[in-house]
Amino acid sequence: MSAGNDFIWLALVVLGGLLAAALIGLGVALLRLREAEEKILERESGHGSILDRLQENEFRLRTIIESEPECVKLQAEDGTVLEINPAGLRLVDANQPADIIGRKIYSVVAPEYIEIYRENMRRVFAGEAVVYEFRAITLKNRIAWMETHAAPLRDARGNIYALLGITRDITEHKLAEEQARRHQTELARVARLSTMGEMATGIAHELNQPLSAIANFARGCIRRLRSDRMTVEELIEPLEEVCEQAERAGEILRHVRDFVRKSELQTRPMDINQIVRAVVKFTEHEARHQRTMVRLQLDPKLPRVIVDSIMIEQVICNLVRNAVEAIAEANSARREITIHTRLFDDHAVEVEIGDTGPGLSEAVIDQVFDQFFTTKRDGVGMGLSISRSIIESHGGDVRAESGGTGATFRFTLPTSDRQAKKHERADSIHS
Amino acid sequence: MNEPTVFIVDDDQAVARSLRWLIESVQLKVEVFPSAQAFLDGYFAAKLGCLVLDVRMPGMSGIELQERLTAQRIRVPIIFITGHGDVQVAVRAVQAGAFDFIEKPFNDQDLLDRIQRAIAFDAERRERDAKFARLSALFASLTPREREVLDLVVAGMSNKAVANTLGLSAKTVEVHRAKVMEKLQARSVADLVKMSMQKQVLP
Numbered sequence: 198m199s200a201g202n203d204f205i206w207l208a209l210v211v212l213g214g215l216l217a218a219a220l221i222g223l224g225v226a227l228l229r230l231r232e233a234e235e236k237i238l239e240r241e242s243g244h245g246s247i248l249d250r251l252q253e254n255e256f257r258l259r260t261i262i263e264s265e266p267e268c269v270k271l272q273a274e275d276g277t278v279l280e281i282n283p284a285g286l287r288l289v290d291a292n293q294p295a296d297i298i299g300r301k302i303y304s305v306v307a308p309e310y311i312e313i314y315r316e317n318m319r320r321v322f323a324g325e326a327v328v329y330e331f332r333a334i335t336l337k338n339r340i341a342w343m344e345t346h347a348a349p350l351r352d353a354r355g356n357i358y359a360l361l362g363i364t365r366d367i368t369e370h371k372l373a374e375e376q377a378r379r380h381q382t383e384l385a386r387v388a389r390l391s392t393m394g395e396m397a398t399g400i401a402h403e404l405n406q407p408l409s410a411i412a413n414f415a416r417g418c419i420r421r422l423r424s425d426r427m428t429v430e431e432l433i434e435p436l437e438e439v440c441e442q443a444e445r446a447g448e449i450l451r452h453v454r455d456f457v458r459k460s461e462l463q464t465r466p467m468d469i470n471q472i473v474r475a476v477v478k479f480t481e482h483e484a485r486h487q488r489t490m491v492r493l494q495l496d497p498k499l500p501r502v503i504v505d506s507i508m509i510e511q512v513i514c515n516l517v518r519n520a521v522e523a524i525a526e527a528n529s530a531r532r533e534i535t536i537h538t539r540l541f542d543d544h545a546v547e548v549e550i551g552d553t554g555p556g557l558s559e560a561v562i563d564q565v566f567d568q569f570f571t572t573k574r575d576g577v578g579m580g581l582s583i584s585r586s587i588i589e590s591h592g593g594d595v596r597a598e599s600g601g602t603g604a605t606f607r608f609t610l611p612t613s614d615r616q617a618k619k620h621e622r623a624d625s626i627h628s
Numbered sequence: 629m630n631e632p633t634v635f636i637v638d639d640d641q642a643v644a645r646s647l648r649w650l651i652e653s654v655q656l657k658v659e660v661f662p663s664a665q666a667f668l669d670g671y672f673a674a675k676l677g678c679l680v681l682d683v684r685m686p687g688m689s690g691i692e693l694q695e696r697l698t699a700q701r702i703r704v705p706i707i708f709i710t711g712h713g714d715v716q717v718a719v720r721a722v723q724a725g726a727f728d729f730i731e732k733p734f735n736d737q738d739l740l741d742r743i744q745r746a747i748a749f750d751a752e753r754r755e756r757d758a759k760f761a762r763l764s765a766l767f768a769s770l771t772p773r774e775r776e777v778l779d780l781v782v783a784g785m786s787n788k789a790v791a792n793t794l795g796l797s798a799k800t801v802e803v804h805r806a807k808v809m810e811k812l813q814a815r816s817v818a819d820l821v822k823m824s825m826q827k828q829v830l831p
């Protein structure tokens with residue numbers, strides 16, 4: 198589903214709304230005219246010229262409603278259809294007005310929507326203007342999705358005596374919406390899969406390093422022992438190396454587990470620098486593949502941040518990966534990503550990820566966080582939008598900038614200080 | 629004799645240390661460099677040996693280092709170590725003149741065999757280079773006239789035919805020829821032919 202289609206639908210809905218409002222206004226005017234006309238007839242039968250004008254007006258309005266391409270109808274409180282225009286007859290597959298006028302509207306509403314329809318009727322007769330959707334089963338048993346804009350009609354004393362409804366067929370829109378939703382689910386799945394595939398490649402490479410080091414140390418020992426060129430004491434050092442590398446492999450797996458574990462936002466006071474280092478370890482393979490250096494400028498004296506570390510890892514991972522891709526795509530001469538951490542203010546820490554890629558144009562900067570907005574050839578445009586929602590759910594915010602050298606993304610995260618104060622406040626309220 | 633050295637360039641220090649430990653177990657000398665640039669800065673081209681190089685490194689990659697060495701006419705044989713999914717890169721590296729490549733995880737014997745072959749290759753090349761340098765020096769000591777006489781003799785002409793061709797007396801040709809034999813330290817015409825061919829064949 199493209200943004201263009203979304204826009205067209207939005208425009209249609211807005212137009213529909215405007216049209217409905219106009220028609221309701223028109224309908225109201227029509228009925229007011231009729232009331233006025235009656236009053237005039239009652240009290241001032243002598244004023245023929247005014248009457249003529251009013252009749253002329255009513256005729257004109259009736260013509261407009263009759264030729265109106267959307268269904269316009271009047272209903273009584275019990276759902277009886279009082280009046281309906283030709284477009285309305287077509288909508289419910291009626292051959293003549295008698296097929297539907299005088300019958301209950303519920304005869305064309307799908308059973309599972311009757312209650313919803315009744316509720317909306319109640320609201321209109323209580324004085325509200327409403328918009329509702331329902332599934333219709335027409336007189337010829339055709340199933341269609343309908344949308345009705347309904348408003349109450351009042352008599353001279355202000356009593357509501359009918360519902361004026363403008364209804365249109367939104368079946369196509371519904372199907373398109375359904376398709377878009379399915380497509381979106383599919384995209385999310387593909388994005389997840391490709392991230393998993395990339396991760397698998399990264400993990401394979403990461404694990405290869407300590408595993409080959411272990412094999413080399415062990416084989417070196419065996420060779421020396423076989424040729425009697427090694428004492429037992431001399432075994433200690435290489436064996437320590439073996440243990441260290443086994444632990445390194447274990448650490449990588451632990452990170453993988455943490456990374457993929459699905460969980461709700463579970464915030465804890467965390468060292469942001471530790472999170473940054475963990476992500477760098479993960480994305481190192483990709484960066485290396487693109488001959489890109491990742492520099493860290495981490496302030497060691499930062500307060501702890503209150504975050505779900507896995508979520509924040511995902512955000513940083515996303516930003517670093519985007520940076521690597523931007524540098525690769527532009528084939529930049531300088532290939533560097535710099536990650537800064539610093540104190541933002543008394544309550545927040547800031548993380549900055551800058552790259553030496555082509556940067557972002559003014560036009561793009563405003564859109565980078567939008568869903569499905571992407572500058573990548575085969576991107577789906579979900580990464581930054583997800584990142585932003587993660588940061589915002591932590592109470593921070595994220596910004597994109599572009600200066601002379603590449604793009605810079607900055608986001609803030611609350612520190613334990615503010616959290617502590619919040620708790621204090623909460624405590625004082627309770628006590 | 630120039631003792632062979634295995635040069636290791638790998639940014640992963642643990643892997644580099646383990647390679648050193650493994651390679652030293654067969655009593656080879658090892659020098660480790662943490663980056664391609666460090667190798668360029670610290671390598672002494674006169675040393676016999678081979679280079680064990682990680683394809684992927686931050687900064688200058690293994691492939692880039694190979695390009696740099698080729699450009700500088702440093703012909704140390706390179707064994708590339710490749711990781712997951714890098715085989716195509718390695719194949720291209722071999723096409724560009726790398727000695728060999730080995731994929732991680734590798735069998736230790738495979739790596740050590742490749743290292744031995746690379747060192748033997750380097751030793752041969754150095755010997756060939758030395759021989760060529762020696763021959764070049766000998767040939768350079770010949771006068772232009774002696775060079776002409778040598779070329780014709782090697783082409784299979786008799787002294788008389790050479791004399792006719794160059795418009796010299798047979799006696800003069802005889803003198804030149806003796807001088808050539810002496811300068812090139814050749815004992816026979818067969819030696820001369822052999823040396824001329826080597827001179828042409830060697831790089």
